[in-house]
Amino acid sequence: MTATARAYRGTALPVGDRALLVELADGEETAAFHAELLRRRAAGTLPAVREIVPAARTVLLDGLADPAGFAAALRTWELPPPGSSRTDAVSLPVRYDGPDLAEVAARWGVSEEEVVRIHTAAEFRVAFCGFAPGFGYLTGLGERYAVPRRATPRTAVPAGSVGLAGPYTGVYPRSSPGGWQLIGTTDAVLWDVSRDPAALLSPGTRVRFTAVAGDGHEGKDR
């Protein structure tokens, strides 16, 4: 907690009559702003808001009684540095046997073993969710490892598939169509409505991937 707080430097764009889209400089500032929103909500000092939806470089606040008033108040905010008081990272055991592993290795210009080493060495953070309940967009690899989506999306990607697209890593919570480059599979249950919380990963969750052998029994429980 030694880093100092920074002044809020976002731009608040009105969205309809009841929402604001707050645009920030980069992913890090977005995370700091989102963390501050959650901190203030927990402290009871945030105006009533129905949804707080972080994304790549924005946070949407939906269901505000007075968006313009809130936008004006934001200009006085200070943002503490994020990530200083977090719980342990969620560990996801992965069999790195995805059908696109070789293609990702070729794009990165490394061996398949090196893809696994790079992916398991990185510390990820859930920047935002979307696409499907429980699907998190994980940052941590950095732009130099960005890969394009597949030209033709697969019609069915199995649940638990670990994929890459752009600078993000994601894990499919259930079987669905998808265009991400698949590098592996996890047995972790990403989404279970009978569990509380239903989502294993939510915005701000830190994540590490660990490599497991083919049978995948190791580390099955989170």
Added chain:
Amino acid sequence: MTDRALTVLRAGALTTVQDLGRYGQAHLGVPRSGALDPPALRLGNRLVGNPEGAAALETTLNGCTVRPRHTVEVAVTGAPCGVAVAGRPVAWGQSVRVPAGAVLDVGPAVSGVRSYLAIGGGVAVEPVLGSRSTDLLSGLGPAPLRDGTVLALGPRGRPAPPADAVPAPAPPAELALRVRLGPRDSWFTAAALRTFASAVYRVSSASNRIGLRTEGPALDRAVTGELPSEGMVLGAVQVPPDGLPLVFLADHPTTGGYPVVAVVREADLATAAQAVPGTPVRFVVVGRGR
């Protein structure tokens, strides 16, 4: 299962269980969902003595047919349609008693798209994340009804109030959707914004619970780059690469990467949900985001 249940004899084109939706979980990728015409759902529930947000059935274009196992009060609202009990016509928009075992038919919409069948006690499927709504985008809640589906009903709460006469809504000859520009109107050319505010679009037959798609002049972008994914609200008018405005309805994705040129007032979305394919649509700019 108790005898407080009904059997679906004819599911119709698309009949789903809907209440007022799921809130507070958009950050996990959970859509809001809920009835596309909330005033119609609320009215139906009032007519049968339910809380306004009780779960009812939302039909699409050609209604549905059910047979309750016990005597129930029902009311059909939303898109006007013929209603029959045991083959005899009964009132639309009023509380009607259906005897145990009698067949209740909700006929094809005479105008509009979505009718609501409210049933005394409400549909008592297990809530998921605080709502009984079917969410077609992410597959939460009960699956769309199929012939033979049996749905549990809740206990009747209080006697149905005397039925008011409900005027059947006239079909919208033209849909005027009031919008506020932004947040990404600056991604479009000035000419595109003039077109958006003045052209007549038509409701596309590809519309569904996720979005009201339109056909008409494409909107050209001034910014050609990629927009990083951002949060999406109900009523957002997203413009995909084909340039045709798409209005997000209840089952819309919670984040998206195409620019939102404007946002439709929530009060106008119930009418939008009742517009049949081919209906002319105008976007009426009533304010600007910035």
